[in-house]
Amino acid sequence: FIFSLNNIDKMTNQAFNVGDKKLNVTKLELAEQIKKFLNCSIVESDGKDADHRDYIINFDKINELGFSCELDLESGIKQSSEVLMYLKKTGEFDKFKSFYKNI
Numbered sequence: 001f002i003f004s005l006n007n008i009d010k011m012t013n014q015a016f017n018v019g020d021k022k023l024n025v026t027k028l029e030l031a032e033q034i035k036k037f038l039n040c041s042i043v044e045s046d047g048k049d050a051d052h053r054d055y056i057i058n059f060d061k062i063n064e065l066g067f068s069c070e071l072d073l074e075s076g077i078k079q080s081s082e083v084l085m086y087l088k089k090t091g092e093f094d095k096f097k098s099f100y101k102n103i
Contacts, residue, residue, distance in 0.1 A: 003067050016062040020069040024056045033073060037081035 004011055025033070031042045059067075071079070087093040 007065055017057050017059050019059050023073050033077050037078055
């Protein structure tokens with residue numbers, strides 16, 4: 001957000017993929033990274049996947065403006081999992097259950 005505000009003149013009325021090519025992973029690779037930090041299982045099935053998106057996203061456009069990610073994938077997942085565990089511990093997580101049907 002800060003980068004966008006600092007570059008609003010260059011970014012106005014345009015769409016940008018925000019990220020880094022090092023963050024392009026498959027859904028299974030992402031699940032395996034998440035499993036390192038949360039007590040969970042990866043369930044593979046023959047069921048239909050409603051989300052068929054599985055492609056490499058190009059971040060060149062925003063990187064050419066000088067944007068780079070400060071965190072790598074593992075650090076981002078670690079921070080997110082710590083927040084999730086805090087929300088569960090404090091009971092705040094329960095407020096999201098009705099909104100997010102898949103958790």
